[in-house]
Amino acid sequence: MPTDQVQLYDTTLRDGSQMEGISLSVEDKIRITKKLDELGFEWIEGGFPGSNPKDAEYFRRLREVKLRHAKVSAFGGTRKPNTTCEADANIQSMVAADTPGVTLVGKASLYQVTDILETTPEENLAMIADTVRYFKQLGKTVFFDAEHFFDGFYGDPDYSLQCLVTAARAGADALVLCDTNGGMTTRSMLRALEAVQQRVKDVRLGIHLHNDAGLAVANSLHAVEAGVWQVQGCVNGYGERCGNADILTIAANLKLKYGIDVLEDEQLARLTEVANYVAELANMALNPQTPYVGAAAFAHKAGYHVAGIIKDEKAYQHVDPALVGNRSRVLVSELSGQRNLVMKLKEAGLDFLSQDEIKRLLELVKEREAQGYQYEGAEASFEMLVRRSLPGYRPPFELEDFVIVERRRVRKGDGGNEMLAEAMVKLTINGETIHTAHEGNGPVNALDGAVRKALNPLFPQLEQVKLVDYKVRILDSQSATGARVRVLIESTDGTRHWTTVGSSTDIIEASWLALADALEYALTTEG
CATH class of the missing domain: 3.30.160 (Double Stranded RNA Binding Domain)
Structure with a gap:
């Protein structure tokens, strides 16, 4: 959604894919592009066409994709030292990508120029000016990523600012200040940003922050407060080392805390869906504690917290989870009170148990958790525990x-x-x-x-049930190979996901207990 206040620029497909453990196929990248377009992001950085054949193929495939909201940019560096844009293969790969915009990364640190790039300060400025001007003459929107800007500013502020002025004079549409090493504190970032605003008057500014000091989201929001127009980040905070600023967390905060309509209400309500969709394609389990979109973002475990949200969910929630497509959850554990059980039973449609039955169930939960079970992460097993305690229940x-x-x-x-x-x-x-x-x-x-x-001929619906994750945790490392283990199994039938747990000193038995719960849950709760 275009806005004169703040523009969201997603770099998941380029910077995010540099995270350890992530390897996206061309088809994955196309799917994520479509999903981010549906979410309403204005710009998507598609990749570095000069770095590998996969990214080059992505841009070829992209020509057949119709996007409603987003524009895609190709990423690459300024021309190499002592050559021309026409002769630089990386520059020409960006031309061949045929995107409406390009994002050019250039050194904005004197140390990086002389010691890492091994060229002269004057040649680096020429590289910036030549490359920006070249793509502007081709009619492209040009974003200049000032790499290592903040570290460079505190090493030699005049040169770092000169790099920005050079890109602006060559016609860059926005100057993006990059905390490439991710170690900038908020006050230091804002001092540098103020110096930029005093020096560069007529070009919009962007911010691109890494999370090595754990400040990427907070600093991005402070930058917006200070007048930055474009915010770059990655879905779920993916990125090299400690990751990039989480663009979904930023979007939710801008919309819900700052009142800036970077997304429509309907798009914001898909935030949790998008987080999980991208995590699935990246083959990275979404951190349950991720703000707004994580499974635990609105989960309540302490008994007095549950007592509060029964009266009013605002008692222990800073926003309505439905605004971002999430939901409240009540956890059941050895720390639970009866209210936790009452809420969980109501969620499962089992809120007809008597007070005595609830008390007995609470004691059973605590007894099981003492044996190594953990129901707060395995709600399907908890539901099966309840159903098996009901009079007349017959297992399939x-x-x-x-x-x-x-x-x-x-x-x-x-x-x-x-x-x-x-x-x-x-x-x-x-x-x-x-x-x-x-x-x-x-x-x-x-x-x-x-x-x-044995089961499939009688229960053909189990053909759709697949195991999607299997985890084993040793509960007592002091017992070595004789330790009790906990097994968690996540299953899906294509529409639902559920998790079950088993615990035993025998890993096979623990696996069976979790597996049996998964299959029985599928049969007992279908429809």
Whole structure:
């Protein structure tokens, strides 16, 4: 959504993809582009076409994509020392990207110019001027990313400011001040920003902050208060080292705390959806404590907090979660009071238990958590615990016994060895005993396959249930290999996600307990 107050510029596809563990395919980048366009961002930095074939292919594919709100920029550096833009392969790759805008990164630190880039201060200024002017003559919107600006300013302020003046005179549409090393404190950033505003009068300013000191979001907001127009950041704070400023947190704060309409209300309500969508494509679990969009952003555990939100959710929430597409959650643990259970039971449609039943259930929860269970992160297992305690509840299946056999086998081709697991299970379904066996990639996979072989013919809906995450945690490291473990399994049927937990000194049994809860939950709560 264009605004004269603040412009949101997303760099997830370029700077965010530099985060350790992230590797986006071309298709991933196209999907994320479309999602960010739907969210209403005005500019999306698509990548560095001169750095790798994947980014070059992305820009070729992008020509076939129709965007409603966003424009895409290609990223690259100023021309190399002692050459021309026409002869610089990286510059020409940005031309070939054929985007309406380009983002040019140039050194704005004398130390970086002489010691890292190994050129003269005068040549660096010429590189900035030539490259900005070249792309303006091609009719592009040009953003100049002043790399290492803040560190450079405190080393030699005159030269850093001269780099900005040079880009402005060459026609840059905005000068983006970059805290490339991410260590700038708020007061130091604002002093440098004030000096820029006194020196450069007629060009809009942007801010691009890294989070190495944990200040990226806060400093971005302070920069807006001080008059910066464009804010750059990445979805979920992705980025190299400690990440970049989280553009979603910034957007929510600008809209809800500052009253700046960087997004429409309907777009803001999709913030949580977008955070999870991008996390899924990046194959990075979204931090549950992420402001506004995390699963724990509006989660309540302490009994007196729950007592407060029962009366009024504003008692312990700074905004309505629905504004950003999130929801309130009440956690159940050994710290819970009866109000926590009442709220959770109401969420699950089980709010008909008597006071005595609730008391017994609370004691059972505390007893289970003493054995290594943790229900605050496994709400599906908590719901199954409740349902199994109800009079007349009949489980759709019961495991009578299982045996796991593991053996080595020779791989074809390279002659190496690999472990093969086989599970044999005995299940009771509707009073009938069924024996099945299945080979798998490890004992848990074999057990899952054997159980599904028995269940799927009777419950075909389980074909849609997939395991999407599996975590094991040792609860007592002092016991070494004899320690009790906790297993968390996240499952989905394509529309819902749920998490279950199992705990035992036997990792296979703990896995089975979590797996059984996952399958039983799918059958018990469907529809």
